[in-house]
Amino acid sequence: MSGFTGATRQEKDSLGFVEVPAEALYGAQTARAIVNFPISGLRASPFLIRAIVMVKYAAAKANGDLGLITRPQADAIMKAAQEILDGQHLDQFVVDVFQAGAGVSFHMNTNEVLANRASQILGGTLGEYQHVHPNDHVNYGQSTNDVFPTAMRLSASLALQQLDPVLHSLAKGLEGKAKEFDGILKSGRTHMQDAVPIRLGQEFAAYTVTICRAKDNLQYADSTLWEVGLGGSAVGTGINTHPEYRELAIHYLKQISHVPVWPADDMRYAMQSCAPMATVSSALRTLALEVIRISNDLRLLSSGPNTGFREIDLPGLQPGSSIMPGKVNPVLPELAAMVGFQVIGNDAAVAMAVQGGQLELNVMMPTMAHNVLQSITILTNSLRELDHRCIRGITANADRCAFYAQSTVSLATALNPYIGYARAAQVVKESIATGRSIIDIVREEKLLTEDQIATILDARAMTEPRPKEA
Template identity: 45%
Template sequence: MQTRSEHDLLGDRAVPADAYYGVHTLRALENFPVTGTPISAYPELVAALACVKQAAALANRDLGLLDPDKADAIATACEEIRAGRLHDQFVVDVIQGGAGTSTNMNANEVVANRALELLGHAKGEYRLLHPLEDVNAGQSTNDVYPTAVKIALHFAARALLDTMAHLRDTFAAKAEEFTDVLKMGRTQLQDAVPMTLGQEFTAFAVMLEEDRGRLAEACALISEINLGGTAIGTGLNAHPAYAGTACAHLGALTGLPLVVAGDLVEATQDAGAFVQLSGVLKRIAVKLSKTCNDLRLLSSGPRTGLGEINLPAVQAGSSIMPGKVNPVIPEAVNQIAFEVIGNDLTVTFAAEAGQLQLNAFEPIIAHSLLKSLTHLRAGCAILAERCVVGITANRDHLAELVGRSIGLVTALNPHIGYENATAVAQEALTTGMPVRELVLRRGLLSETALDELLRPDNLARPHASA
């Protein structure tokens, strides 16, 4: 393998000649063989790093601190990375010591070496354009990394919001399809009162929309950035106008409503916005998992469970039991939810462990949040397309269950009185006879009146006759 020699404070190292990364990235590869997952696994993070480096170069050019030719080459290299090029050169592990320094160094080196090529020079000719003196000018890992992470989280959250909207619409379409399907509601897994299957599916859609609102609110909190604070928020080695200029360029590049934090010292050490976002993702996961629990329970059977709905069969369910089909899509989403709940605990501990002017554990915060966002997005997509869209209702079975349930007595209670309702319920439980038949036999209501009271639109919502 052909190599080139690069130098850092620890000495000289041979770097692969065709690599766009350099000696700092090489040492990080050796130091952190942790997960086997490189930062390129999160393309949103790589694109966000390129946005930050491009905004910084443009700001330094505007302020007369960076040669325009160098700034243009850096900006072009960043544009290419944002378009998907060179992502394979972002190789450091997602979990790393140094508060993200290895990630920042990796970005600096890749951008610098591509910019050198654009200027007609060879990789590694840093005397002509330097990863730290030019690409990282006016910056520190401590303001670059959290800013890039927040932008990456914005990108990933937008994708999740879109996918959640699709899942919401899929549930809403099913709710419309099932609007006339009467069934028994349950509390504590016991018969409660009648409702429609459409109402049950509407609730799933409403829960998703509520969580989309909370996620949008959490995203607003990560729009505040500390770029320009450099090492600890004092802005050392940055031009007085750099923070505002760089933020303006960054907002234009990303389309995000970014603002510079009012107190950069506070913003550099505070991980509260990450905790808030993680808590919202946990909320989404918990409610999504509850929905999947309901789908699995309602479809249990096919002969010995509730059997009220049918989930689409997507694969064989057993290597030993012929004909068995399992609710594999909801099960997968359940597991994603468990992971997100665990990720939230990781974020909590990492945020709490920050000391003095910096939180050194933002790499694990970024890894956990990006995993949660990415996996929740995938879970919502497969739940919509591989499960919800194909759900069917067992209408005859549902009607039979309503007819046999003593929950109907509750609906009749205002019309036949509590004592009569109790007597009917007890006889229904003892004999197994339908409530309707017992009410007619006892002469408590006429058949016409009973038919009217037991209409779905009377049973499943408030009505004047009550």
């Protein structure tokens, strides 16, 4: 359904009568939420919609198997759920991401959509709920308090499945540049000052390890999401559930989602604590911090073209100025950094929400779900573009790098074992004052023989530990 004609139907809930768009699959409680929460204009992530619909599919299948709802009702709910998983009816999930606590409004939006569509499948009409009721059938043996935490965890795990291959590809892209640039000598820099030589490939190899470590961290965080409390019902005690429902529903959820979910050891814990969301958000924040750092390095290394480092060139993607002709900016590293800032802010919101629970429930789950899923989505999209449209196209300015490698005054570091730190420091001061190279000063003052100069002040040799002398 893509739009409404303006006609309405009247539905009744526990508070009274409500006008609902005649063609809407949602019902009275969703209509109230639309009025109550005109906050951001943002709607639930597709990952959260898929996850909660998977939970409903699994619950209907379990309840049907156990005879708790009729087989036709179970089959109709499952068919309606499958339609949504296939991409239909997504415009019917209309509740703002900022809503009543615990996600009750989004949950009822889901129950109503599934109930109305299932009723249609069984020959009923929208809003009558005689064939399938949102609470009595779609939500049988369930509560927002166990459904939403389960869907929230599952949605984050589903989203991370999209980020993981992007990080793998990004690491491969950086690894490729590490190999391509391995023979290019340049000056290292610490404190933004000249340091001993390093190879450009070594810098990129370190970036590769950084992304791999962040990827590993996220994979661990993902695994903490798989313990779910579905079946806990209102307060984690399993009230109004069949003794076999919990295990069966989670078994079916594992089947349909292909995520290795398993029943929580303590359903109260899974309802009270949202620590896994903090773990995931923290891992996303760590990734963001590292991406910001690498992006800043790429901007520095490519700065110029005439008055900066310009040790590397980034692909030119678009004009960089409305007034300066020919200017090209490092747009994707800039984008990646800005996305990183947003992820860090999202993590702060998640942290506050995770500690915001009281007693048997954390009602701040909607903001956790929104912020974690947004972080995963924008990192996935920005890092994919950074990889394919920036990293893969980086080229090195080998001559410029070589010039800096020979010009760094920190070449004098290699003199320490031979002439001592104090004398080497004098050589550095003279080099800075006169503009002459370290090698020229050492040669002129006969501090080393020519053979020693060739060996000790070999910039390439400085990029690896010096072998033990025989």
